Amino acid sequence: MTALLEMRAITKEFPGVKALDRVTLEVKAGEIHAICGENGAGKSTLMKVLSGVYPAGSYDGEIHFEGALAEFRDISDSEDRGIIIIHQELALVPQLSIAENIFLGNETATAGVIDWHETNHRTEALLKKVGLRESPGTLVDHIGVGKQQLVEIAKALSKNVKLLILDEPTAALQENDSRKLLDLMLELKAQGVTCIIITHKLGEVRYVADTVTVIRDGMSVSTKDAKVGLSENDIVRDMVGRDMSDRYPERTRRAGEMLMEIADWNVWHPEHRDRQVIHDISMNVRAGEVVGIAGLMGSGRTELAMSVFGKSYGRRISGTAKLHGQPVDVSTVARAIAAGLAYVTEDRKSLGLVLDETIRFNTTLADLGSVSKHGVLDFRAETLVAEKYRAALRTRTPSVFQKVGNLSGGNQQKVVLAKWLHTAPEVLILDEPTRGIDVGAKYEIYTIINDLSAQGKGVIMISSEMPELLGMCDRIYVMNEGSFVGELPAADASQERIMSLIVSE
Template sequence: MMNPILEMRRITKTFPGVKALDNVNLTVQEGEIHAICGENGAGKSTLMKVLSGVYPTGTYEGEIVYQGKTADFRNIRDTEDRGIIIIHQELALVPQLSIAENIFLGNERASRGVIDWRKTNRSTEELLAKVGLIEPPTTKVDSIGVGKQQLVEIAKALSKNVKLLILDEPTAALQENDSRKLLDLMLELKAQGVTCIIISHKLNEVRYVADRVTVIRDGMTVASLEAGDALSEDEIVRHMVGRDMTHRFPEHKRTPGNTLFEVKDWNVWHPEHTERQVIKNAAMTVRAGEVVGIAGVMGAGRTELAMSIFGKSYGRNISGTATLRGEPIDVSTVDRAISAGLAYVTEDRKSLGLILDETIRFNTTLSNLDEVSTGGILNHNEETKVAERYREALAIRTPSVFQKAMNLSGGNQQKVVLAKWLFTQPDVLILDEPTRGIDVGAKYEIYTIINDLATQGKGVVMISSEMPELLGMCDRIYVMNEGELVGELSAAEANQERIMSLIVNE
């Protein structure tokens, strides 16, 4: 019989005017993988901040028992000294430093104040071998992909003699192959005696690795479930959202019209490596009232294609033509692309989609300030009216449009990004990973907004790494590989096997 390594009892955490956690209980057995599920804003990250010392003892009510003893964690150093390591969704690596420097940053292998690089690099090689990385220790972190960066973070945790490893949305930015490698590594760590807590919205991954699942809703524990074949994704969803969700995607019946938007002979070269062609002779069409998907593995060129079309905001020596309703349009700058009727929802809403320290009102009108200005002077009353209109239309959950974007859940942040671009009244909306890091309930709401846009006759381009999402939402799917559009499938023709076959056999 396993023993609890962690018990969090009656944890209550209150912020001004908001009770984020209300008598939450969590028990994690030694040597298990324990999943925590819940909608955005349910309190998952707040609970982990309590556990990891970000919110120290005295700032919350309740009790933490770790390894059989009551724990009073004053800061992150306290928790790391006890073997509790958290890896956040936004990786805490320094891009310009090497893998070895990152792993031992703040925990240097030194003698008399001088770093022993031979020992550092040797220890790094041993740690990288444990997580399945073969990169040299001197490799700069910004030269490896996100999947490998996740493994570097885990190697860093292992260097601190981790006993309880917490991973917050570890696969949110990863492709399917990299995700599976990371999940398999978690199972290997479990076999070595490391206890893991995983926070994830990807329920198929939860079922793959988890021994038990705790579901949090509205700051309260609502279920503790034994994992295994008997536990279905639908049951987890029912506890998360408090209702049955028979269909993950809203029903839609579309009858796309004539060609609305077309790109021909689109070529893009890398902005720094001038000899490298990133996009090669791409050609695609989008009809009015149609949702068109772009599938492909990470690095296939999907984001590069989208950004290069939207104001040539990526790449150099860009050539090709873009037309709207059969007429050529000027997309040479972002302003001109917006004026032409294009909008682009970036895959990185926190860094590129929003100004997090500003209000919902500020962010909503940011892309179309002329509409809320008179003589070059902003009309704040009009700004407020616009923000309120979109808050209601998109069901943005917030007490006020004067709330800062950083205080919203991921799903509501994404709705603010959508509001910002919908306010420009685009004809074509390009969505890059529109539901990344968003729970199933919020995803459904985003999907409904997309369907509404198509019903209005807009053209929607959806880039997604989640094949079920593309298959559930799109009328047609283009498949991209190594900078080329290598195939096109109708909704009736498309399935995961055919998409992967086009990628592999291109």
């Protein structure tokens, strides 16, 4: 077999970060090639380089497609050559029909007038090819995610695809639909379509892939034949095998009395009524303890945290929450705050801060009662509070009257932390507290977390960065697909153990 695609020494830099470092990828014609790696390893960036989202010239290295040097200027450029990506978030218009979606931007039309007969006819042929029994006129909104995935593939086929790239195609699918999709990939392979599948699930790799490439920290670590003697351990080690080069501040670990317990927690999806997002989760945190929740993106960690914090996510939430052994009411955010809970959101810009307002405004927002009398704000007290946290958390800003939108990521995160510390919580849930923050600021955030635990507060830390969890936590819960699949004391935990708990379904 000859190589259909060769990516040679691809390097892509963003200000301050090297997202890809001399990555090499060789995909043979007619094979299914799996790409594995942790969140943030650089898989998506690599695919964006390939598809022209990052145009030629914005990266170093060469892409050879069908034996010739390819320099894509944008997505349509790469699509013209037959490279098509199906993203994790589907790019379908729910209000349009299957046929309309498949030919969107590529309509069968003469002089701008669509030939519906021809369109429907061709759609039927495509749907047959992907094994989807739906009428071309059905609205995409009315079919499930699994079928929508098939529509995307049909759309790709309509464009004479040569290289089909699927980005975590089964992440949102049920067992059944996943299997169907993988079978379809094998069928397409038989028809001569070359595929790249990005996935975390080693079972899938074993089922469909001919070759597997592992990417880690922006580098291609290994490329192995997936058909002979593929060992799960090898792949897991390749995926996580990085040195614990990050430093974590020292802390005396002393877990005190039981602080908070959650039992039999179940949550259903807010829109898809038949989808259960959280299954029977029970967990606890002690005073002075830092408890981690490990898991991949989409495993339900944020959904769990938000459903506990005032039912901010999901429907039909059931289960019990206890604080100091007593049941507490966490049914609204205000009640959860009053009970002593704080939730530092994953997405600080869209969920945590009012960007147009000042540090002072944001710091006191969750507890305005403490800086007001009879509903009238005391600006003096407010300023003192903001100043106190600015000093304590070493937020770098000219003054607390600075708009938070003008601060760096690390300093914004400190403002969010200040907001929640001001509510004097007993248990803090930190959702990806160091995402998008530079190394120095990370260390400061870690120090703050350690200070909190030294004060006897319970900290629940959600993170996609495993070294961070290993370096910070006393105990780690491992989460996958809405359930806890393991609980490890920090002493017994390793990246390999966590990853194998996640990938061995």
